Amino acid sequence: MNGDHVRLTTSLPTEVIRCHEAELSLGALLRGWRGRALLTQEQLAQRTGLNVRTVRRLEHNVLRQPRITSILLLAEALELDGEERAMLAAVARGPAASPEHVDLEETCPAVTVPRQLPADVAAFVGRKRELTALSDYQNTNTATVVAIDGMAGVGKTALAVHAAHLLSSRFSDGQLFVNLHGHTREMTPVDPRDALARMLRALGIPDDRVPGHIDDRAALYRSVVADREVLIVLDNAADEDQVRPLLPAGPGCLVIVTSRRRLIGLDDTRTLSLDVLPMEEAVALFTRTAGREHVVDAPAGVLTETVERCGQLPLAIRIAAVRLQAHPTWGVRHLLDRLNDDRLSELTTGRHSVTAALDLSYQRLSEDQRRVYRLLGSQAGTEFGVDEVAAVQHTTVVRARRQLDQLLDVHLLQEPAPCRYRFHDLVRDHVSALLHRTRCEAARANSA
Ligand SMILES: Nc1ncnc2c1ncn2[C@@H]1O[C@H](COP(=O)(O)OP(=O)(O)OP(=O)(O)O)[C@@H](O)[C@H]1O
Ligand SMILES: [Mg+2]
Known part of the structure; x- marks a missing residue:
C-alpha cells in the first residue's frame, strides 16, 4: 500500500465496470472486502476515521455516494488493489460518472504532522509483559529502538500498533508508520531509499528538496527528526540493512521495528521475541x-x-x-x-x-536453508539435537549448528532447551505438506 497519497485512476474498461455495477452494490462490495480483511465495522470505522454509523449506512446502501476522501480512506483501510480501487471508485460515483479519470490525489492535502498509525486492534488481548517493557524503554541520549521478532502471524504488528497507540500521546511531533514489506506476497521488500523519501515527505519536506543519494536522504531525515519527538513504527522489516538507514539519532524518538527475523545485527537495539499466546x-x-x-x-x-x-x-x-x-x-x-x-x-x-504466511518465510530462505528445512521435516522425531542433524547431513557439528541457528533466527525452528530444536506444530504441518508437494512434482516429472 502506498503511503500518504493514493491515486485512484481506473484502468478497467468501462464495460467491465458497468457489468460489475449491475451485479454489485457499493454495500455488497464493502461487506465482502471488510470480511476478507477480517475487520469488524467498528475496526473499519476506526481504521478509516469514519463514523461507524457511516460505515453501516454505506454497507446497507443507505448512503450511496460517499465523499471522494471517504472512498480513499476505505480503499486504504481495506488494502484494495488497483482493480478493486477502480471498481470501488466507479460504483461509488454512480453510473453517470466517467470511471476513466478518478484522481483522488488532488483532493488529499499534504501531511506535515504525521499521524500514520493504522487502527488499533479492537479486541486486543494479553501481552501485558511486552507492553510494560515497551512503555518502560527510555534512552536519555539516543533514540530508543525496540525490535519485536517472532514467527509468521504471532502478533508482532498487532503488538507494535497497540503499543504505539498507548504511547502516542508522549510524541507530540507525530507518528510515522512504514510497512517495509519484508514478507508480503508478490512484493519485494521496500528499498530504504524509497522509505526515506516517504518519511521525509510525511514530515513536510517537499519532493524537490529530497536528495537523490541514500546517505544524504538519511542525513536529512536524521536532521529533521533530531529535535522532534516522533514515534516511528517500521513494520515487517526484511533485515538489518533495510532498517539501519531509517533509524533516527535524537533522544526524542522511539522506533518500534517488527520482523520475522531476529535483528541481532542492529546496534543499541532492545529485542522482544514474541511467543504464541498463553x-x-x-x-x-x-x-x-x-x-x-x-x-x-x-x-x-x-x-x-x-x-x-x-x-x-x-x-x-x-x-x-x-x-x-x-x-x-x-x-x-x-x-x-x-x-x-x-x-x-x-x-x-x-x-x-x-x-x-509460512510459504513467504520459506521463500525468503537461501537454497541451502531450504534444503535443511526440508531435511528436518523429513525426520520422524519431533525434537532433534545438533549431533543428529550433523550425522544425517554427513557434515560437521559446527556447520549443522550454524544452519539450525539460521532457521532459529527466522523463527522456522524453536529451541525448547539448549541445543535441542523442534518445529512449531503448524510449521511441521507446513514442511510436511511441502515435502508431499515436492515428491508429487518429482513423480510427475519422472513419469513424463
Ligand atoms: N494480542 C492480540 N490480540 C488480538 N488480536 C491479535 C493479537 N495478536 C495478533 N492478533 C491478530 O492476529 C492476526 C495476526 O497478527 P499480526 O498480523 O500482528 O501478526 P504478525 O506477527 O505481524 O504476522 P507477520 O509475520 O505476517 O507480519 C491479526 O489478525 C491480528 O489482529
Ligand atoms: Mg506483521
Missing part, C-alpha cells in the same frame, strides 16, 4: 473474534482443544474464529473436527492463510 489469552482471542454467541454452548475442553489445534498462534486463531462466525450452523465441535482432519486447509480465509 492458553487463556488464546481462548479469549478466539471467543472475542467468533462472538460469544457462537461459542457459548461449547464445553471449555473443546475450546481449549480448538485453540491448541491452532497452535495458539493468533493468525490461526483469528482465521478459525472467522470461519466459525461465517458458518453459523457449524458449532465449535464441528470446527474442531475439521481442524483435526486437515488443519492447514481449514486455516485459510480470503487472503489470509497460515500456509501462505
Whole structure:
C-alpha cells in the first residue's frame, strides 16, 4: 500500500465496470472486502476515521455516494488493489460518472504532522509483559529502538500498533508508520531509499528538496527528526540493512521495528521475541473474534482443544474464529473436527492463510536453508539435537549448528532447551505438506 497519497485512476474498461455495477452494490462490495480483511465495522470505522454509523449506512446502501476522501480512506483501510480501487471508485460515483479519470490525489492535502498509525486492534488481548517493557524503554541520549521478532502471524504488528497507540500521546511531533514489506506476497521488500523519501515527505519536506543519494536522504531525515519527538513504527522489516538507514539519532524518538527475523545485527537495539499466546489469552482471542454467541454452548475442553489445534498462534486463531462466525450452523465441535482432519486447509480465509504466511518465510530462505528445512521435516522425531542433524547431513557439528541457528533466527525452528530444536506444530504441518508437494512434482516429472 502506498503511503500518504493514493491515486485512484481506473484502468478497467468501462464495460467491465458497468457489468460489475449491475451485479454489485457499493454495500455488497464493502461487506465482502471488510470480511476478507477480517475487520469488524467498528475496526473499519476506526481504521478509516469514519463514523461507524457511516460505515453501516454505506454497507446497507443507505448512503450511496460517499465523499471522494471517504472512498480513499476505505480503499486504504481495506488494502484494495488497483482493480478493486477502480471498481470501488466507479460504483461509488454512480453510473453517470466517467470511471476513466478518478484522481483522488488532488483532493488529499499534504501531511506535515504525521499521524500514520493504522487502527488499533479492537479486541486486543494479553501481552501485558511486552507492553510494560515497551512503555518502560527510555534512552536519555539516543533514540530508543525496540525490535519485536517472532514467527509468521504471532502478533508482532498487532503488538507494535497497540503499543504505539498507548504511547502516542508522549510524541507530540507525530507518528510515522512504514510497512517495509519484508514478507508480503508478490512484493519485494521496500528499498530504504524509497522509505526515506516517504518519511521525509510525511514530515513536510517537499519532493524537490529530497536528495537523490541514500546517505544524504538519511542525513536529512536524521536532521529533521533530531529535535522532534516522533514515534516511528517500521513494520515487517526484511533485515538489518533495510532498517539501519531509517533509524533516527535524537533522544526524542522511539522506533518500534517488527520482523520475522531476529535483528541481532542492529546496534543499541532492545529485542522482544514474541511467543504464541498463553492458553487463556488464546481462548479469549478466539471467543472475542467468533462472538460469544457462537461459542457459548461449547464445553471449555473443546475450546481449549480448538485453540491448541491452532497452535495458539493468533493468525490461526483469528482465521478459525472467522470461519466459525461465517458458518453459523457449524458449532465449535464441528470446527474442531475439521481442524483435526486437515488443519492447514481449514486455516485459510480470503487472503489470509497460515500456509501462505509460512510459504513467504520459506521463500525468503537461501537454497541451502531450504534444503535443511526440508531435511528436518523429513525426520520422524519431533525434537532433534545438533549431533543428529550433523550425522544425517554427513557434515560437521559446527556447520549443522550454524544452519539450525539460521532457521532459529527466522523463527522456522524453536529451541525448547539448549541445543535441542523442534518445529512449531503448524510449521511441521507446513514442511510436511511441502515435502508431499515436492515428491508429487518429482513423480510427475519422472513419469513424463
Ligand atoms: N494480542 C492480540 N490480540 C488480538 N488480536 C491479535 C493479537 N495478536 C495478533 N492478533 C491478530 O492476529 C492476526 C495476526 O497478527 P499480526 O498480523 O500482528 O501478526 P504478525 O506477527 O505481524 O504476522 P507477520 O509475520 O505476517 O507480519 C491479526 O489478525 C491480528 O489482529
Ligand atoms: Mg506483521
